[in-house]
Amino acid sequence: MKLSAVAAPAIKAEGDVLVVGHYAEERRPTPTLAALDKALDGMATAVLKAERFEGKPNHVSHFYTAGRIPAKRVLVVGLGKRADLDMEGVRRATASALRRARELGAKIVSAELMGERLTPRARAQAMAEGAILGTYAFERHKKEKSNRIVDELRVVDADRRRRSQVQEGLSRGEVFAAAACYARDLVNEPANLVTPGYLAKAAGDIAREGKLKLTVYDRAECQKLGMGAYLGVAQGSQEPPKFIHLTYTPRQRSRKRVAIIGKGITFDAGGLDLKTAEGMVRMKDDMSGAAAVLGIFRSLPSLGLPLEIHGVIAAAENMPSGSAQRPGDIVRAMNGTTIEIGNTDAEGRLTLADALAYAVKVVKPDEIIDLATLTHACVIALGNLCSGVMWNNKPLADRILAAAESAGEKMWPLPLLEEYKELLKSDVADLNNVGPRGGGALTAGLFLKEFAGAVPWVHIDIAGTAFTEKDLPLGPKGGTGAGVRTMLTYLHTLAGRK
Numbered sequence: 001m002k003l004s005a006v007a008a009p010a011i012k013a014e015g016d017v018l019v020v021g022h023y024a025e026e027r028r029p030t031p032t033l034a035a036l037d038k039a040l041d042g043m044a045t046a047v048l049k050a051e052r053f054e055g056k057p058n059h060v061s062h063f064y065t066a067g068r069i070p071a072k073r074v075l076v077v078g079l080g081k082r083a084d085l086d087m088e089g090v091r092r093a094t095a096s097a098l099r100r101a102r103e104l105g106a107k108i109v110s111a112e113l114m115g116e117r118l119t120p121r122a123r124a125q126a127m128a129e130g131a132i133l134g135t136y137a138f139e140r141h142k143k144e145k146s147n148r149i150v151d152e153l154r155v156v157d158a159d160r161r162r163r164s165q166v167q168e169g170l171s172r173g174e175v176f177a178a179a180a181c182y183a184r185d186l187v188n189e190p191a192n193l194v195t196p197g198y199l200a201k202a203a204g205d206i207a208r209e210g211k212l213k214l215t216v217y218d219r220a221e222c223q224k225l226g227m228g229a230y231l232g233v234a235q236g237s238q239e240p241p242k243f244i245h246l247t248y249t250p251r252q253r254s255r256k257r258v259a260i261i262g263k264g265i266t267f268d269a270g271g272l273d274l275k276t277a278e279g280m281v282r283m284k285d286d287m288s289g290a291a292a293v294l295g296i297f298r299s300l301p302s303l304g305l306p307l308e309i310h311g312v313i314a315a316a317e318n319m320p321s322g323s324a325q326r327p328g329d330i331v332r333a334m335n336g337t338t339i340e341i342g343n344t345d346a347e348g349r350l351t352l353a354d355a356l357a358y359a360v361k362v363v364k365p366d367e368i369i370d371l372a373t374l375t376h377a378c379v380i381a382l383g384n385l386c387s388g389v390m391w392n393n394k395p396l397a398d399r400i401l402a403a404a405e406s407a408g409e410k411m412w413p414l415p416l417l418e419e420y421k422e423l424l425k426s427d428v429a430d431l432n433n434v435g436p437r438g439g440g441a442l443t444a445g446l447f448l449k450e451f452a453g454a455v456p457w458v459h460i461d462i463a464g465t466a467f468t469e470k471d472l473p474l475g476p477k478g479g480t481g482a483g484v485r486t487m488l489t490y491l492h493t494l495a496g497r498k
């Protein structure tokens with residue numbers, strides 16, 4: 001979708017559809033609606049009245065303009081109460097409006113800049129994100145594709161002085177949303193296509209296009225590095241493991257070195273502790289953390305942030321076979337910690353243990369953030385709309401949570417209680433990889449904490465949020481791109497950008 005900023009009054013805008021907002025509980029129409037009424041002999045308010053349109057969030061109504069204004073149709077979208085309209089409200093309103101415009105077969109859509117309580121940049125960013133995320137579709141493997149696609153969104157605003165800020169917001173929103181959609185595509189692709197080797201190739205494409213540094217370690221090299229925990233998970237699969245390390249180095253002096261780690265299990269069958277059929281159906285999404293990392297790195301070159309950013313993915317497939325890791329096996333992670341395998345299905349933390357140990361030892365970052373579809377327990381605790389956040393450093397966690405809030409991605413703290421560490425005790429090794437059922441998200445987090453050492457670290461459990469079984473305001477069933485926009489927002493703040 002092409003995005004542009006147009007300095008003009010909304011009623012002068014051209015296009016198949018003109019989108020205007022409407023607040024709930026307000027008697028007086030917005031200036032745009034009043035202008036439309038004047039041009040259309042009161043038709044706008046008459047239609048809304050006849051339809052009992054109340055401006056409830058995301059309600060949409062439309063009518064023809066019969067050549068009285070340049071736009072062929074007007075589409076009115078409810079914004080809810082004026083005082084409540086935040087960036088997320090603008091995203092959702094734009095998403096609803098563009099989906100309706102798409103249904104109507106519109107190719108060119110003009111939309112007035114919505115959300116006047118926000119800065120022009122934030123308003124435009126939210127509209128770009130809502131438009132792109134809200135009309136996302138994954139149809140690559142379907143013979144019949146819907147040919148209804150909105151080609152262009154023109155954001156219309158009469159105030160010329162803020163046009164450059166609007167333009168900036170649109171570009172940022174476009175980059176953020178494209179990164180999330182890239183992650184969605186990777187998650188939606190099946191596990192017979194997206195193997196560890198495929199992720200390594202995708203990283204290769206991203207590195208080539210963006211002139212980033214890339215190192216991919218194969219099984220033998222990981223062996224040499226001492227990544228016994230990671231390789232134990234990979235050993236049951238026919239698909240060779242790939243340990244991926246991407247580096248973005250800024251042109252300017254770097255303010256900080258950040259490592260972002262993504263869980264990259266391309267399919268989680270559970271290993272010898274095999275999952276049930278029901279538990280396995282969706283397990284192609286167990287690489288959503290890795291998909292987020294790749295989406296983020298694809299966008300870094302165009303953002304040009306003054307940060308040194310490392311992306312680390314220990315990609316593997318967790319399968320049962322004659323060569324698979326057994327319950328009771330003992331493995332040694334790169335930092336020397338030995339681990340008894342209590343359950344082969346708790347494989348994510350094993351791969352992340354080596355990814356964390358590698359980041360600490362080789363990258364030596366100022367901070368580490370990991371994104372992982374780690375535990376079903378987190379889904380039980382927070383459901384499918386909220387990710388769990390754990391940390392060894394509160395100030396870092398506060399910054400991540402603030403970024404999530406601004407990105408409109410729901411995240412909530414879970415406590416890493418020191419008292420629960422004993423639940424991971426092993427009789428024969430330094431740690432067991434599983435604890436009891438209760439507090440499963442926390443023991444997983446406590447396990448990871450052992451490998452972050454003294455580096456400030458935040459763990460985001462996206463098990464519930466990475467994939468949706470029903471359509472959401474900002475996207476259809478399938479991969480969601482969870483974590484991508486939060487991390488890009490976070491990196492912007494870290495870089496000192498507003």
Ligand code: BES
Nearest residue numbers: 343345346348373374375376377434463
């Ligand atoms: N990938 C799963 C976690 C998961 C479950 C994500 C459901 C999304 C939806 C992870 O590898 C796993 O199997 N975790 C087990 C750990 C248990 C064996 C301690 C779990 O959460 O059941």
Ligand code: MN
Nearest residue numbers: 268345346347
């Ligand atoms: Mn598992």
Ligand code: ZN
Nearest residue numbers: 265268286348
């Ligand atoms: Zn898993």
